[in-house]
Structures are given as C-alpha cells and as structure tokens.
Amino acid sequence: MPQRSSKSSKTSKVGETKLAKAVVKKTSSRSGSSKKLTKGVAVTKKTSVVKPTKKRSRAEDLILLQTLRGMRDLLPGEQAYWEQVRHVVSREAREYGFSRLDLPVAEYANLFVRGIGEDTEIVRDQLYSFDSPSGERVVLRPDLTLGVARSYIQHGMNVLSRPVKLFSIGPVFRHERPKEGCYRELWQSNFEIIGEEDAVLDAQVIQLADSIVNRLGIRHLQFQINSVGSYQSQKAYRTLLGSYLQSKRHKLPQEFRDLIDTNPFAILDSSEDKCMQVAASAPQAIDHLDPESRAHFKEVLEYLDELGISYVINPHLVRGLGYYTRTVFEIWSTQDGGSTYAIGGGGRYDELIGRLGCEPTPAIGFALGLDRLVLEMKRVKARVYSEPKPRVFLAQIGVLAKRKSLKMFSDLERNGVLVAESFGRGNLKTQMRMAERRGVDVTLVLGQKEALDGTVIVKDMVSGSQETVLAEKAVNVVKKILKNTVGVKK
RNA sequence: GCGGCUAUCGUUCAAUGGUAGGACAUCAGGUUGUGGUCCUGAGAAUGAGGGUUCAAUUCCCUCUAGUCGCCCCA
Numbered sequence: 001m002p003q004r005s006s007k008s009s010k011t012s013k014v015g016e017t018k019l020a021k022a023v024v025k026k027t028s029s030r031s032g033s034s035k036k037l038t039k040g041v042a043v044t045k046k047t048s049v050v051k052p053t054k055k056r057s058r059a060e061d062l063i064l065l066q067t068l069r070g071m072r073d074l075l076p077g078e079q080a081y082w083e084q085v086r087h088v089v090s091r092e093a094r095e096y097g098f099s100r101l102d103l104p105v106a107e108y109a110n111l112f113v114r115g116i117g118e119d120t121e122i123v124r125d126q127l128y129s130f131d132s133p134s135g136e137r138v139v140l141r142p143d144l145t146l147g148v149a150r151s152y153i154q155h156g157m158n159v160l161s162r163p164v165k166l167f168s169i170g171p172v173f174r175h176e177r178p179k180e181g182c183y184r185e186l187w188q189s190n191f192e193i194i195g196e197e198d199a200v201l202d203a204q205v206i207q208l209a210d211s212i213v214n215r216l217g218i219r220h221l222q223f224q225i226n227s228v229g230s231y232q233s234q235k236a237y238r239t240l241l242g243s244y245l246q247s248k249r250h251k252l253p254q255e256f257r258d259l260i261d262t263n264p265f266a267i268l269d270s271s272e273d274k275c276m277q278v279a280a281s282a283p284q285a286i287d288h289l290d291p292e293s294r295a296h297f298k299e300v301l302e303y304l305d306e307l308g309i310s311y312v313i314n315p316h317l318v319r320g321l322g323y324y325t326r327t328v329f330e331i332w333s334t335q336d337g338g339s340t341y342a343i344g345g346g347g348r349y350d351e352l353i354g355r356l357g358c359e360p361t362p363a364i365g366f367a368l369g370l371d372r373l374v375l376e377m378k379r380v381k382a383r384v385y386s387e388p389k390p391r392v393f394l395a396q397i398g399v400l401a402k403r404k405s406l407k408m409f410s411d412l413e414r415n416g417v418l419v420a421e422s423f424g425r426g427n428l429k430t431q432m433r434m435a436e437r438r439g440v441d442v443t444l445v446l447g448q449k450e451a452l453d454g455t456v457i458v459k460d461m462v463s464g465s466q467e468t469v470l471a472e473k474a475v476n477v478v479k480k481i482l483k484n485t486v487g488v489k490k
Numbered sequence: 491g492c493g494g495c496u497a498u499c500g501u502u503c504a505a506u507g508g509u510a511g512g513a514c515a516u517c518a519g520g521u522u523g524u525g526g527u528c529c530u531g532a533g534a535a536u537g538a539g540g541g542u543u544c545a546a547u548u549c550c551c552u553c554u555a556g557u558c559g560c561c562c563c564a
C-alpha cells in the first residue's frame with residue numbers, strides 16, 4: 001500500500017493513460033521479488049475489507065486507473081448531447097409544473113428492500129450495498145422514485161397543495177451485465193406526481209414523456225401500456241398465475257422453472273419461445289383486475305386516444321419494481337440497427353407511500369434513461385445545442401505582456417466577449433496558428449512594446465488589417481469588428 | 491448471471507513465431523513580433539497474468555475490458 005501511494009503521488013502530475021500503463025509495467029516487472037509480500041498484503045486486505053467473493057488476480061490489484069466495470073466517464077466530446085438532454089428535460093419539467101428535488105445517491109437499504117420488494121431481481125441481484133463505518137446498511141439507489149417518496153414523507157410534503165409534482169435528475173446504480181446502453185451507473189430523469197389518483201394524470205405523465213422525446217428529435221418509439229391492478233388484486237392474480245405455471249412446469253425451460261415462485265411475471269415477459277407458448281394461454285392480469293382499476297385503466301386509455309398518442313396494450317408488461325399498482329408503461333425504441341431497449345418507463349404506485357408508513361397517498365411517476373436518450377439522439381443524428389465559440393484570440397509575447405493579458409482577458413470576458421488564448425506559449429507564430437485554427441474573427445496581440453505603451457494590436461482576421469489601440473479602448477474596438485463580421489460569416 | 495466474437499501509439503488502419511509501420515491528432519522547429527496549406531523533426535502502442543518455444547505481439551489457457559445474443563430493464 002505505501003508503495004502504491006508514493007508511486008501515484010510521484011506520477012500524478014503527468015496524467016492520463018500512459019501513466020496507468022507505466023505504473024502497471026513498473027510494478028509488474030519488479031513484482032517477482034516482492035510477490036509473496038504483495039500477495040500477503042492483498043489477502044489480509046481482502047478478508048478484512050472486501051467481501052471474499054472471487055479470487056482476484058494480481059493484475060486486478062493493480063488496476064486503479066480505470067473506471068469500474070459498467071461505469072464510464074462522460075467525456076467533453078459527448079457533453080453537447082448531455083447538455084441538450086438536461087436542458088430539454090428541465091424545461092419541460094418546469095412547463096408541466098414540476099419542482100426540482102435533488103436527493104442523496106445513498107439511502108438506507110431497507111427503503112429499497114421494502115419499497116421495491118425482496119422478490120425482485122433488482123433487490124436480489126443488482127443492489128450496490130455496503131455497511132457504512134457506523135454499521136448502517138447502505139445502498140446506492142437503484143431508482144429515484146423511492147428517494148422521492150422518502151423525501152416527501154420525511155419533509156411532510158403532504159401539507160402542500162395537491163398534487164405535488166417533483167422532478168429529479170441523477171445517477172442510479174444497478175449491478176447488471178453491461179452492454180450498449182446498459183450501464184451500472186446510469187442517469188435518470190424522474191418525474192413524480194403525488195397525491196392524486198385521477199386518470200388524467202396518468203395520461204399527462206405519458207404526454208410529458210412523449211413531449212420530451214419529441215423535443216429531443218427522437219422518433220421511432222413505441223409506448224407500451226398495461227394495468228396491474230391494486231396490490232390486492234395483484235396478489236390474487238399472482239396466486240392464479242402461479243398455479244397455472246406450475247401446471248405447465250414441464251413445458252418451461254429449466255432455467256425458468258425457479259422463477260415460478262420468485263418472479264412468475266418474468267416468464268410472461270420473456271421472449272424465449274417456450275415461455276411465449278406457455279404465456280400465450282396464461283391468465284392475463286388485465287382480465288383479473290379489480291373493477292376500480294379496470295375503470296381507471298379504461299379512462300387512461302380514453303385520455304390517450306384523445307391526446308392522439310399511439311400506444312400498444314401489452315398485457316405481459318409488468319415492471320421490475322414491485323411498488324406499481326394500476327397503470328404501468330414503458331417507452332421502447334424501435335430504431336433499427338442496434339439493441340432494443342426501453343428508454344423510459346413508469347407507472348402508478350398508489351399504495352407505496354401508505355406501505356412506507358405514511359397516510360395512504362396515490363401517486364404516479366416515470367423515469368427516462370438519459371444514457372439511452374443520448375444514444376438514440378446519436379442514432380438519429382439529432383441536432384444538439386452547441387456552445388458559442390470564442391471569436392477572439394488573445395496572443396501575448398513576453399513576461400510583462402503575459403501579466404497584462406490576464407487583465408485584458410477578464411475585461412473582455414466581463415463585457416461578454418468570449419476569448420480564446422494559449423497563455424502557456426510565448427511564440428507569436430504558434431499563437432497566430434492557433435487563432436487561425438480556432439476560426440476567430442479577431443486576434444489581439446499584446447507584446448512587450450504594447451505592454452509598455454498601454455496599447456494592444458487589434459487584428460481583423462478576415463481582412464488581415466490591424467491597428468494599435470489604447471488598451472482600455474480595446475473592448476469597444478473588438479466589439480465593433482465583431483458586430484460588422486457577424487453577417488458576413490456563416 | 492450464461493453463451494459467441496474482439497483487443498496494436500490519443501484515434502484509426504497495417505505487419506510479423508526473430509528490430510512492430512503508416513495516417514490523423516499532439517509537441518518542437520522552418521532566424522528578431524503575425525495565419526489554414528507546406529517542409530523537417532520528436533514523443534507515443536501489441537490490455538494483464540501464465541503456458542508452449544532457443545525466441546510469442548503472433549499459438550494455447552486464465553483474467554480484464556469492449557461488443558453481440560439470452561435474461562432484465564432505464
């Protein structure tokens with residue numbers, strides 16, 4: 001351990017991936033002699049801190065300059081898409097009357113275990129959980145809805161006028177097998193309407209989802225919708241389904257037989273041939289709804305028809321999160337050429353807040369997967385918001401000039417003029433080259449002579465002409481040139 | 491979690507059982523303080539560990555990562 005930390009501090013100034021390789025190589029080349037020692041250290045560390053799951057290779061011990069599996073950096077080159085998504089999502093949320101709520105990424109484990117349900121795949125296999133130093137069982141949230149519900153209860157939002165509309169953006173964590181569009185840290189934007197059970201809100205929420213994806217330029221989508229009924233009727237249906245599946249047990253593939261007890265809905269949802277055959281004649285949730293849910297669902301569909309939003313009713317649609325009652329829906333990409341996945345989903349959870357220990361409060365919400373929205377935008381080559389580019393370059397020569405450049409830079413910036421620079425370089429030719437490459441309209445040259453005179457050279461890059469002006473007038477001169485070139489350049 | 495395919499400079503594309511090469515990008519130059527193109531030069535890679543071999547980047551195994559399918563979802 002001390003070895004490693006001294007190494008990383010020594011090299012931390014160099015940066016980037018070369019470093020990672022250098023460290024790895026260096027260590028491995030000398031590891032022959034210190035093999036036993038290193039191993040010993042690793043073993044004690046393993047047993048005391050980390051769960052002794054799989055044996056880790058020595059190479060694995062050395063991987064520290066790499067993101068965790070399924071997690072990734074959102075690099076500068078990709079940010080235009082993310083800006084766009086965040087911008088559209090936030091604006092739409094505001095227009096639909098949602099207030100922003102930001103939540104911690106970690107919560108008590110029990111919130112999710114009780115809220116989502118112990119039987120669900122998410123809780124059983126996909127939770128990032130750990131004990132805090134003070135011994136609390138903590139999880140990284142796999143979902144935003146439960147945090148919102150918790151916050152709603154904790155801060156007594158039930159006294160607010162109803163419905164309470166809350167909107168959040170942030171990462172959630174699920175331990176799944178990564179692939180395109182499937183990450184272990186994924187970003188969601190989440191919308192919840194709490195305190196109202198009117199079917200019009202179910203429709204409004206779907207309308208909002210539709211509006212967001214449309215504004216992002218994403219097409220080729222399909223809304224799938226279903227109703228799972230009240231908690232009570234779900235239990236009854238589940239029993240019914242369970243006994244049906246038991247009777248067809250021998251027709252199911254081996255790996256699905258265990259699911260009959262744990263998650264029978266997954267069998268209905270499966271696209272495996274034999275499962276589909278069995279599912280085809282299975283009792284359908286929609287035929288076993290309680291009368292109120294049935295009426296509610298009918299109403300939701302009527303609203304959607306009125307809105308002109310097309311949808312398909314998918315009787316096998318059941319969501320992985322156990323808190324849903326009545327309406328559930330998902331938005332699927334139907335774009336060709338790539339994996340198919342849902343880019344959003346949600347539903348009604350009228351009984352969750354009551355089950356968490358508050359007065360019964362109906363609610364509906366949904367989440368959009370931001371990573372997948374970005375992916376879709378790339379697929380359809382959607383237009384993205386691009387940052388305004390600097391149209392002025394500030395070049396500087398000499399120590400005194402460099403000192404004055406910082407001041408000049410901030411004068412321009414404060415007057416709303418975006419400026420590019422390369423203060424680290426002193427060579428004028430190089431700086432002019434950079435100015436050219438950046439495509440600026442004006443270059444300011446501040447050299448030793450100008451610094452002494454309190455002037456600066458203002459060069460019009462389009463015409464090539466330049467003039468020397470007093471430093472304090474530079475901002476105005478620059479602005480004037482920019483104004484004149486604005487119509488010329490495309 | 492299960493199965494298939496893949497892994498070479500920052501990116502991309504070559505090559506090889508015996509010195510790994512190009513392009514783009516980066517950096518430095520092309521005489522004193524002025525521009526895209528051009529010229530010169532530099533740095534930079536066989537994912538990790540093990541095996542077969544005189545010799546492995548190349549063949550084999552394991553791991554890791556990526557990708558595709560299943561499962562599930564966002």
